[in-house]
Amino acid sequence: MILTVTPNPALDHTLRVDAPLEAGAVARTDDAQFDPGGKGVNVSKYLTALDAETTATGFLGDPFGSLIRERLDAASVPNDFVDVGTPTRVNTTILAPDGEFKVNQNGPDVGPAAVDDLVATVERQDPDAVLVAGSLPPGVDPATVDRLARAGAWETTVDVGGSVLAELDAEYALCKPNREELAAATGRAVDTVDECLDAAEALRGETFRRVVASLGPDGAVMATPEGSYHAEALATDVVDTVGAGDALLSGVLAAFDRGESPPEALRAGIAVAARVVTVAGTGTPDFADVPTTREDVALSTH
Ligand SMILES: Nc1ncnc2c1ncn2[C@@H]1O[C@H](COP(=O)(O)OP(=O)(O)O)[C@@H](O)[C@H]1O
Numbered sequence: 001m002i003l004t005v006t007p008n009p010a011l012d013h014t015l016r017v018d019a020p021l022e023a024g025a026v027a028r029t030d031d032a033q034f035d036p037g038g039k040g041v042n043v044s045k046y047l048t049a050l051d052a053e054t055t056a057t058g059f060l061g062d063p064f065g066s067l068i069r070e071r072l073d074a075a076s077v078p079n080d081f082v083d084v085g086t087p088t089r090v091n092t093t094i095l096a097p098d099g100e101f102k103v104n105q106n107g108p109d110v111g112p113a114a115v116d117d118l119v120a121t122v123e124r125q126d127p128d129a130v131l132v133a134g135s136l137p138p139g140v141d142p143a144t145v146d147r148l149a150r151a152g153a154w155e156t157t158v159d160v161g162g163s164v165l166a167e168l169d170a171e172y173a174l175c176k177p178n179r180e181e182l183a184a185a186t187g188r189a190v191d192t193v194d195e196c197l198d199a200a201e202a203l204r205g206e207t208f209r210r211v212v213a214s215l216g217p218d219g220a221v222m223a224t225p226e227g228s229y230h231a232e233a234l235a236t237d238v239v240d241t242v243g244a245g246d247a248l249l250s251g252v253l254a255a256f257d258r259g260e261s262p263p264e265a266l267r268a269g270i271a272v273a274a275r276v277v278t279v280a281g282t283g284t285p286d287f288a289d290v291p292t293t294r295e296d297v298a299l300s301t302h
């Protein structure tokens, strides 16, 4: 079972407006949706839809914590969150004709007792694999991520910010930076795919056994002890890219869970991401075509 740990979940509020936003003007819309979100929460949503065994944990606080739990239960996404007394944040995406505008709240302060409860929850769940994903709220530091990785025999994956990645020193099976996070974690140029391949290879080592870096429309690269790979993104009608990185990681983790090779896992990730960018916000699309579309992913070995 893949246990996702989201230290800073969010209720994702997605609004679509018909005209460009204008300072001082009121924009009105009927097109709004709420989704349970936060990087690990999304991965558990997508893994469930991909028929992989998963449970979501992290910290939830009311009033929005209850809504997130209700929505996950309704979608049959197993979850086991630690309750905290501070409200879970709301992250807002506005889809306007002139672009995608995102505002993420920093999130509530989490005290040391809640962190101890989280570690105990992870130990009790005793998963095969753990994913720690998303920003760290006040009260959770990189040492807490290392503590979760060292608390049991599971393989741990991280999808945390570039500056947090640079501070980790436990052993991780995989990390998933995006382009900006890859630059922040390595201090290298990431302008071309070749530079991204070099940076991913530089990040790989004792701390991170494999590195998958997502490159938006340029697809993704993966650096592993067996070789490095670049997979191109699939051409598709993009509604928005919120959740795209979580989708890529879900496809990769589900494939590794089935025992597939790194290049096959990368192809699967690209196919899952290509579906998620076609739906608004962090809604869960139908993944029925993923086994077919992953065969169309162009992949090169380096
Ligand atoms: N504009 C796009 N067109 C097609 N695929 C995309 C696009 N943006 C993202 N993707 C897919 O989603 C994956 C993750 O996107 P990315 O933006 O790098 O992640 P993050 O959300 O972590 O920043 C990419 O590797 C790619 O496969």
Ligand SMILES: O=P(O)(O)OC[C@H]1O[C@](O)(COP(=O)(O)O)[C@@H](O)[C@@H]1O
Residues within 6 Å of the ligand: 008, 010, 011, 012, 036, 037, 038, 039, 040, 042, 091, 104, 133, 134, 135, 136, 241, 242, 243, 244, 245, 246, 247, 282
């Ligand atoms: O923890 P952070 O970095 O603020 O990100 C949280 C946001 O990212 C998401 O998990 C989406 O992530 P990606 O677009 O990177 O896949 C949203 O659900 C959530 O609102």
